């Protein structure tokens with residue numbers, strides 16, 4: 001069966017603030033990204049997803065949108081955007097935007113109107129409720145960033161709901177005007193030519209209509225983020241969300257009828273697998289790809305991963321396409337979680353599993369989480385609940401391009417510090433080194449593109465053998481076998497004999513027999529004889 005670009009391709013997440021600065025203000029921008037398209041193409045990915053680039057007070061670094069149809073001046077102009085989109089397409093790459101429908105910025109003109117008076121026409125665009133009998137918040141819902149999710153507004157004497165910061169009031173998606181306006185926003189960008197969207201906190205956008213208290217979380221322990229005190233039983237994952245996803249899907253599919261110009265919707269959803277699967281659609285198709293974040297949290301053990309992969313594959317509804325993620329702008333980096341040696345094996349896993357991979361910028365360099373001096377912390381999540389290790393600045397630091405000033409990222413002072421090892425850990429240097437983790441990523445992407453078995457083939461024989469995770473991918477007559485040593489000791493693994501296409505380590509054997517001794521942290525791609 002032929003497949004679409006988003007099924008065959010690899011998505012690359014760019015955090016625009018941190019990719020390439022073009023004007024010396026220390027903040028990455030659209031013109032900078034355009035300048036780096038050759039590097040993106042040389043890496044071998046197929047699509048770019050940009051974290052939010054819209055006008056915003058930046059209380060949550062762009063996830064607080066003040067105008068859904070514009071570009072933040074820090075990043076450029078609509079003309080810069082159109083130029084970037086054309087340049088991306090000219091290289092055969094796709095461009096995805098980040099759509100933030102659950103909440104706007106409190107500086108959005110809609111919210112400014114909504115909070116002006118109880119009878120303002122936009123009052124019902126947000127979620128306003130009276131105080132409880134004791135004057136406190138309407139219910140016990142807690143913001144993901146700590147504290148009550150309700151903010152008192154003295155002007156009109158009601159509380160408004162914010163699942164994240166108080167600067168991010170939740171929109172009322174049960175209001176048909178809100179819904180029509182937001183769908184029209186998608187239409188605006190699709191008509192401009194964008195290839196799809198990553199949809200922020202999709203599972204949040206509809207809440208239980210009568211706002212009952214959430215149940216207490218029996219597993220809550222001190223030291224955990226405050227949001228975990230209650231289970232988000234009534235505040236997220238409500239049945240009515242699926243009709244909204246279906247409406248977005250119908251719009252996207254309507255734009256994507258030309259082969260090669262299909263549009264893709266990716267839902268950001270943090271839910272257990274059974275719940276996640278619902279987002280592929282119930283009565284009608286939902287998003288094309290509900291993000292699968294399991295590899296980020298999984299215990300890194302062959303048995304656990306084999307089970308997880310097999311369970312996920314088995315849970316997919318008919319026709320649903322899988323996807324895998326190792327890192328993003330919210331979570332500790334893969335090299336920090338596993339160490340660089342095992343991060344190489346993880347890269348082989350990500351790029352050889354069945355399903356669309358999303359690669360987070362900088363992970364191809366094996367960057368670890370960057371320590372941020374206390375006086376340079378910027379993430380509101382860290383500032384609101386300090387010391388719990390929740391801060392996301394360490395995974396959002398500037399891309400190190402070379403060993404010139406500020407790693408070639410900016411001629412000015414970067415908005416966050418660089419990785420301390422940038423003089424050696426940078427694109428230009430690692431590109432010259434055939435055994436660098438960057439060269440490994442390029443080789444993996446080359447092999448993936450050269451073998452339909454890897455991009456669109458079936459997966460089978462998912463198994464663990466001691467510390468080794470093993471599976472096969474096949475398409476027509478092509479059969480490939482992956483052998484991944486998740487441990488740091490050598491291990492003699494059972495294998496199907498064949499020709500080695502790639503090892504995560506240098507000096508790999510050319511062929512293997514019915515057993516192969518994998519070196520510590522070694523992964524192999526083998527073409528079965």
Ligand code: TEU
Nearest residue numbers: 060063144164200201270329330331390
């Ligand atoms: O993240 C949603 C989300 O679930 C986060 O709260 C996540 O749990 C946390 O960041 C993990 O450390 C999305 C965006 O990706 C995030 O950057 C935004 O802050 C958030 O939505 C609000 O828009």
Ligand code: CA
Nearest residue numbers: 021023027029
């Ligand atoms: Ca700039």
